[in-house]
Amino acid sequence: MSRYFFNMVDGISISDPEGREFAGDLDGLRVEAIKDARQLISDAARSGSDISDRRFEICDEQGRLVLIVNFTEALDPEPQRPAVAAVHRR
Template sequence: MPRYYFNIIAGDGFRRDLEGTELPSLEDAKAEAIEDARALMSDAILLGQDISSRRLEICNEAGDVLLTVLFKDAIKPVA
C-alpha cells in the first residue's frame, strides 16, 4: 500500500509530515487531506484564527507533490 505525506503550507511557513500515512489510493489521500484541513480549521476558528489560506500538499515517498488541497476548498461538500 502506498504511503502519502501531508505537508502543510502557510504563508509564513511549512510543516513537513515526517511519518506519512498508508492509504489505498490518491483518492483516499485526498479525502484524508480534506478531513485534516477541516479539523485544523475547526480548531483555529475556536481560537479566533482564520487559516483558510493554507494548503496541504499530498506527496509520495519520493517527495513528489501529487495533489494540492486548499483549506478553503475543504469547506465545500465532497463530491
C-alpha cells in the same frame, strides 16, 4: 500501501515527518486531506484563528508532489474535484 506526507503550507512549509499509509487512489487521498483540513480549521476557529489560506502539499515516499488540497476546499459542504487535475509529476 503507499506512504504519503501531508505537508502544510501557509507561506512556509510545515513538513509531515511521519506520513501515513494509504491504499486508495488520489480521490480518496483528497477526501482524507479535506477531513484533516476541516478538523484543523475547526480547532483554529475555536481559538479565534483563520487558517483557511493554508493548503496541503501531499508528497509520495520519493518526495514527489502528487496532490495539492487548499483548505478552502474544506469549507465547501460538498467539495468538487477541480476541473484541472492537481496532480504534479516531477
